[in-house]
Amino acid sequence: MSFKKDFLWGGATAANQYEGAFDVDGKGLSSADVVTQGSYENPRKITWKNPKTGETGYVPLSMDVDQMNFPENAVPAVLDGYYYPSHKATDFYHHYREDIKLMAEMGFKCFRMSINWTRIFPNGDDEEPNEKGLKFYQSVFEELQKYHIEPLVTLSHYEMPLNLTIKYGGWKNRKLIYLFTRYAETVMKRYKGLVKYWLTFNEINALNFSGYMAGGILNPTSQDIAQAAHNQFVASALTVKAGHEIDPYNQVGQMLAFTAEYPYTCDPADQIKVMNDMHSSLFYSDVQTGGRYPEYKIAEYKRNGIKLDDCPEDYDLLKEYSADFLSFSCYSSSTTTVHKDQAATTGGNFVAGVKNPYLKSSEWGWQTDPCVLRYALNVLWDRYHKPLWIVENGLGARDQVTEDGKIHDPYRIDYLQSNIKSMKEAVDIDGIDLMGYEMWGCIDLVSAGTGEMSKRYGFVYVDRDDQGNGSLKRIPKDSFYWYKKVIASNGEDL
Ligand code: BG6
Numbered sequence: 322m323s324f325k326k327d328f329l330w331g332g333a334t335a336a337n338q339y340e341g342a343f344d345v346d347g348k349g350l351s352s353a354d355v356v357t358q359g360s361y362e363n364p365r366k367i368t369w370k371n372p373k374t375g376e377t378g379y380v381p382l383s384m385d386v387d388q389m390n391f392p393e394n395a396v397p398a399v400l401d402g403y404y405y406p407s408h409k410a411t412d413f414y415h416h417y418r419e420d421i422k423l424m425a426e427m428g429f430k431c432f433r434m435s436i437n438w439t440r441i442f443p444n445g446d447d448e449e450p451n452e453k454g455l456k457f458y459q460s461v462f463e464e465l466q467k468y469h470i471e472p473l474v475t476l477s478h479y480e481m482p483l484n485l486t487i488k489y490g491g492w493k494n495r496k497l498i499y500l501f502t503r504y505a506e507t508v509m510k511r512y513k514g515l516v517k518y519w520l521t522f523n524e525i526n527a528l529n530f531s532g533y534m535a536g537g538i539l540n541p542t543s544q545d546i547a548q549a550a551h552n553q554f555v556a557s558a559l560t561v562k563a564g565h566e567i568d569p570y571n572q573v574g575q576m577l578a579f580t581a582e583y584p585y586t587c588d589p590a591d592q593i594k595v596m597n598d599m600h601s602s603l604f605y606s607d608v609q610t611g612g613r614y615p616e617y618k619i620a621e622y623k624r625n626g627i628k629l630d631d632c633p634e635d636y637d638l639l640k641e642y643s644a645d646f647l648s649f650s651c652y653s654s655s656t657t658t659v660h661k662d663q664a665a666t667t668g669g670n671f672v673a674g675v676k677n678p679y680l681k682s683s684e685w686g687w688q689t690d691p692c693v694l695r696y697a698l699n700v701l702w703d704r705y706h707k708p709l710w711i712v713e714n715g716l717g718a719r720d721q722v723t724e725d726g727k728i729h730d731p732y733r734i735d736y737l738q739s740n741i742k743s744m745k746e747a748v749d750i751d752g753i754d755l756m757g758y759e760m761w762g763c764i765d766l767v768s769a770g771t772g773e774m775s776k777r778y779g780f781v782y783v784d785r786d787d788q789g790n791g792s793l794k795r796i797p798k799d800s801f802y803w804y805k806k807v808i809a810s811n812g813e814d815l
Contacts, residue, residue: 323812324748329471329756330808331431332424332763332780333713335478335523337407339766340437342414346453349443352491352537353407353480355397356382358772358787361685365772367391367533370398379403386532386546391539396487404789406767406774407480411783412793413764417461419795420764423781425468427801428808432470433712433759434461435478435523438504445482445500450507458508462515472516473648473712473759475576476505476560478523479769481537491537492528492549495630498556505560509567517570520648520712521557524578525550526605534769547627554608555635558642565642575609575644576712578602579651579697581690585658585675594657603704610705612643646756647705650713651697654680654690685717685776691739698747698755708754714740715761717768717776720798728782728798737800737807738815745812760804764795780804 337353344350357379359365366379369392377400383389399405413420424432438445440454465472481491489496509519527534528550532541536549557575564571580602584591600617607615613636622629655674680688694711701709716736720728737760747753762778765785770776774787780801785791806814 324745324755326811327430328811329431329473329710329758330812331429331433331470331473331757331759333433333473333759333761334413334435334763334766335475335769336435336437337410337478337480337767338762338769339410339413339434339764341407341409341412343405343408345414346440346457347443347451348437348454349439349445350399350483351407351437351439351480352397352483352486352533354405355399355483356405356407356772357403358406360771360773365770366403367397368400368403369395370400371395382531382533386529386541386543389533389540397483397539406772406789409789411764411766411774411785414457416793416795418464420781421461421464421468421470423795423797423801424470424763427780427805429468429470429763430808431473431518431757431759432465432763433473433475433520435475436508437480438477439480439482441508442482442500442504444484445504446484446488455508455511459512459515462512466515471518473518473520473710473757474508474512474516475520475523476508477501477521479527479534483537486537486539491532491539492552493536493538493541493545495552498552498559501556502559502563505556506563506567509564509571513568517568517572519560519564519571519573520576521560521573521644522553523576524650525553525576525609526578526602528553528605529601543625544627547622548630550605550608551629551631551635554639557609557644558638561642561644562638572645574646574648574710575606577606577647577649579649579701581651581654581693581697582674583654583656583677585656585677586660586663588659590659591657594659598657606647606701606705608639610644610647610707612640614639644707646708646710647701648710648712649697649701650761651693651711652714652716652761653688654693654696655688683717684719685771687717689716689736689739692743694740694743695747695751696743698744698753699751702747702751702753708756710756710759711744712757712759713761714758715778717762717778719775720777720782722782722796726796728796730798730800733798733800734803737804741807741812741815
């Protein structure tokens with residue numbers, strides 16, 4: 322066994338981290354456009370304005386539900402004197418032809434990108450879609466088609482129309498189900514024949530950590546998060562239904578952040594902790610891909626007095642229109658223990674874990690785990706038996722342009738080599754049905770966690786720094802040529 326002949330090798334991006342042009346051609350303000358740059362040590366901030374008093378300020382973008390302190394009567398707003406990386410990002414909006422050409426040169430079979438909801442419905446609840454926004458993505462998809470690159474399109478990647486946060490309170494409001502589904506139907510109809518692979522919500526389980534990034538909710542409570550998750554599940558089911566009706570070739574998948582967690586000690590209490598943490602994450606795929614609420618979550622909601630605004634038809638939809646495939650991000654693993662005093666902490670996508678003494682960490686504390694993809698693929702395959710797709714994996718690192726004008730990034734090649742090897746084992750040894758592999762941030766873009774440019778993932782360097790200076794010139798790194806070879810050999814020549 323090896324990778325299928327039509328295995329979808331490629332790379333992944335997200336509009337708010339890559340596109341820029343935040344106020345061009347009728348685009349509305351998105352929830353990501355009011356988030357400033359931060360760093361490993363300093364969290365990103367959401368800036369606000371009180372429309373009545375004119376007072377302004379900011380709150381840190383909290384990764385803990387129940388911890389956000391957004392002032393009453395204020396609304397998120399763009400303020401003078403702050404730097405918002407999404408506004409220009411690395412300007413895919415004006416470089417898409419050049420960037421897609423570079424992807425084609427590497428041999429990409431697939432390109433994961435997101436549509437910015439605010440280019441299509443600038444306020445989310447507008448009567449009509451914005452034609453200029455629709456045209457932009459049409460040109461992008463046509464350009465991809467020219468090179469036979471299959472688009473994989475995320476409908477909401479950590480952003481939504483800011484108006485939906487201000488007016489409706491974000492995803493805790495059931496009205497969002499209708500507004501999102503209408504947006505999804507609009508683009509699915511318009512791009513019929515150009516796009517067949519769709520993802521609804523990026524890392525839907527990030528709701529557990531950032532109700533604002535994943536759900537546009539200010540000061541979220543656990544009750545809000547439960548409701549937002551439910552609303553997104555129903556919206557996802559309706560999108561699967563609409564997708565199939567619009568074009569039988571459409572496949573609508575789920576996107577999960579897979580958080581591989583190992584027990585730090587052999588104390589059984591650590592194993593139970595891992596099980597509970599896995600439940601809180603896999604709950605999202607149990608419903609969206611598995612089609613039903615798991616008992617552990619029903620019991621938890623009952624215990625905590627959480628009541629959903631739901632109706633019986635919701636559950637029929639979840640069952641009948643579960644996701645066609647399960648895609649996921651996976652960068653590293655973390656370790657956990659009830660014996661916190663015995664272990665040092667390290668970073669990660671959402672939460673700091675315990676440092677694993679067997680693994681090396683990046684400058685941002687993310688640990689490189691040479692077995693993680695095989696592990697992740699097996700856990701998800703055994704649980705759902707649905708096709709899987711790795712849509713994010715990669716290494717954020719500081720790159721240097723050397724005197725020869727090149728970027729030598731052996732650390733990135735090492736990371737990818739070991740990760741692809743682990744993924745290959747899941748296919749070769751375990752026989753898992755894997756659709757494709759999309760390396761995160763294939764052309765340098767802004768980091769979601771810190772908003773920095775200096776945390777780079779790409780095969781292609783983009784000349785832009787943390788202060789927003791630079792020519793935006795694209796330069797292939799050494800890993801560009803390495804990945805080209807990997808794709809050409811269908812994963813044999815690592
Ligand atoms: C994933 C997100 O969690 O991780 C991406 O879907 C993000 O948007 C990626 O960019 C890498 O994280 P970071 O913080 O290094 O950009």
